[in-house]
Amino acid sequence: MLFRRLRQTLFLLLTLAFMLPVLAVFSSWLPGGDSNGVAAQILREMRSTVLPDYLWTTLRLCVTVAVGVIVVGLTAAAAVTLFDFPGRKLFEWALLLPMAIPAYVVAYAYTDFLQFAGPFQTLIRDVFGLEGRVFPEVRSEGGAALVFIFALYPYVYLLARTALGERASQLMEAARLLGAPMRRRILEVALPLARPAVAAGTALALMETLADFGVSSYFGIQTFTAGIYKAWLSMDNRIAAAQLATLLLAFVALLLFLEHRAEKRMRFSATRGTRAGSLDARPLRLHGRAKWLAWWVCSAPIVMGFVLPVLFMLRPLVADWSVLSWGPFLGWTLNSLRLGALSAVLAVALALVLAFNLRRRSDWTTRWTVQLVSLGYAVPGAVIVVGLLLPVGWLQSVAPQSGVGYVMTATSLGLVWAYLVRFCAVALQSVQSGYARIPLSFDDSARMLGTGDMALLRRVHWPLLKRSTAAATLLVFVDVMKELPATLVLRPFNSDTLAVVAYQLARDERLGEAALPSLALVLVGLIPVVMLSRTLRAPAH
Incomplete structure (x- = not known):
């Protein structure tokens, strides 16, 4: 009885923390605030x-990004799933x-x-x-929209590729045997099957767009996230920043609803499509111009989203090694x-506790706590920052000698708390998939x-969960390494x-010096991408 009360108390504290x-x-928004x-x-x-301006800029950016990630991600997924051409296996993971x-x-x-004083425009002016x-x-x-499109299209590509690979090939083969031409097979069979996956991937990409601070702040774009920081830091009013954050949360809640609805439709479609698995469906072999078109469709996103940014960052380092500051770089890395390590270990430990208790005793306390933790990843970092500092400021004003403000901002406690609220959902999802x-x-x-x-x-459980917990630890570690708004x-x-x-x-326009820490983040980010590509590698046809 005592153990059960302690367990319920622990879960109530976790619920309150998240x-x-x-x-x-x-x-x-309460009276008196x-x-x-x-x-x-x-x-x-x-x-x-x-x-x-915040409203319309955010809406325009979201619409442009949504259209862009759908076009890029869906066409790439259809190319590598439905067709066969040189380099297809390479493109699947690249x-x-x-x-x-x-x-x-x-x-x-x-x-x-590409800026006015950059090497590209300087070369063009000199030559011509x-x-x-x-x-x-x-x-x-427009530049920000292109950055988001080529950075976030993998959300749509990954889910659409999974949906098309599981069901579309067999049903397209059945349509071919019934005499349907290729155009009709793609438009009336493949794309409708991928629609829920595309909707879910687009919602995830838009949540990342709304949560972004680095691109909008650096490009000087007036989005809601930039407005929240401006109200907090420039106007020095936490209430105004919090009220702006509620509007951003409304956008996120709508996207989260659409994403969950799309996931349910994905599961329904998967159940309905399993009967077609007996057909021996093979990707259609492309020749001539169609082959080169498919190659271009798959290579352009990789070049724009990975190859060119890496080369652009390597250029100043190769040109002038003196911009490297290895001493400070070592401190930043440590x-x-x-x-990252502290947050990852704590997040996985909490995820293990939650998943184990949900498996053993699925009472209302555990279910609600798991649901709240699962929603944490959808909350933008700007909202988490405001939500943590708002009660801290109130406590500091009520009890100035308590030192709450010092503990939360002068130590790593507040930062790790924000990381756990934001990324514990990543660990929980991986651990639950293992269970x-x-x-x-x-x-x-x-x-x-x-x-x-x-x-x-x-x-019993731990020996069977080692791989899932290792993957969860790595994913949270990488997410923490790349997180910007809350850390800032x-x-x-x-x-x-x-x-x-x-x-x-x-x-500060010291882009050459920014290349080294940026490349370090890219190297860290490659680890989960390699793991994901191995896990989701398409089966041999």
Whole structure:
């Protein structure tokens, strides 16, 4: 009885810890939150000046990114799944490479190469004797949209490729035997089957777009995320920032609803499509112009999203090795590794506890806690920052001697807390996928032999969960290494990370120096991409 009460208390504390950022943001609308009316005045001023720009810029950016990732991701997925051409096996995993580069790093790379004083425009002016700008401004809304499209299309590509690989090939073969031409097979059979997967991938890409701070801030684009930081840091009003954050959460909640709905339709479609698996369906062999068109469709996203950014970042390093600062770089790397390792271990430990208790005793407390943790990844980093600092500021004003503000901002506690709220969902998803492969009969057999809960976890579950927990640890570690918004605000003094330093150097126009920490982030990001490509490698036809 005592153990059960302790367990319920622990889960209630976990629920509060993961709910606090969102609850604090919504509490900004309660009466008395803005006692002096300053936040209301700021919002009125923003509503008549910049708030409409925040709204329309964010909407335009989301629409452009949605169309772009659907076109790029779906066409690439259809090419490698439905057709056979030279290099198809290489493209299957290479199309995942842009996932290794954070979007803000792609923005730095293209700006360094294509800006007015960059090598590309300088060369064109020298060769053709031109004056003025010869290439559109990279730091623009259109430039940001292109950066997001080529950085985030793998979400659509990955889910669409899985959906097409599981069902479309067999049904297209059946349509071919019935005399349907290729155009009709693609438009009426393959693409409708991939529609739920495309919707889910697009929702994920848009959630990343809404949560972005690095690209919008560096390009000077007035999005909601940039507005939240401006209200907090420039106008020094946490209530106004929190109320703006609720509007961003409304966008995210809508996207999350659409993504969950698309996932349900994906599962329904998978169940319906299993009967066609008896057909021996092979990708259609392409020849002539069609072969080169498919090759171009698959190679262009890789070149734009991975190859060119890496080459653009390597260029200043190769040209002048003196820009490298190995001493500070070592310190930034150690800070990033320390925060990543600590957060990954804690996130996986919490995920193991939650998944184990959900498997053993699926009561309402455990189910609600697991649901809240699962939603954490959808909450933008800017909202988490505001949600954590809002109650800290209130406690500091009520009890100035408590030192809460110092503990949360001068140590790593607040930062690790933000990481756990944001990325514990990643660990939980991986651990739950590992538990799905362990039959419940193992638990029943262990119970009949008198095995307790701790012994069951240690002696039965853990040996079977080692690979899942290792993957979860690595995924959280990489996500923490690349995280920018929360780290930028909550990091302790003199403890910069690779992501923060890359952003600060790029903001100060020291793009050559920003190349080294940016490339380090790319190398770290390649690890889960390689793992994912091996796990999801298409079966041989």
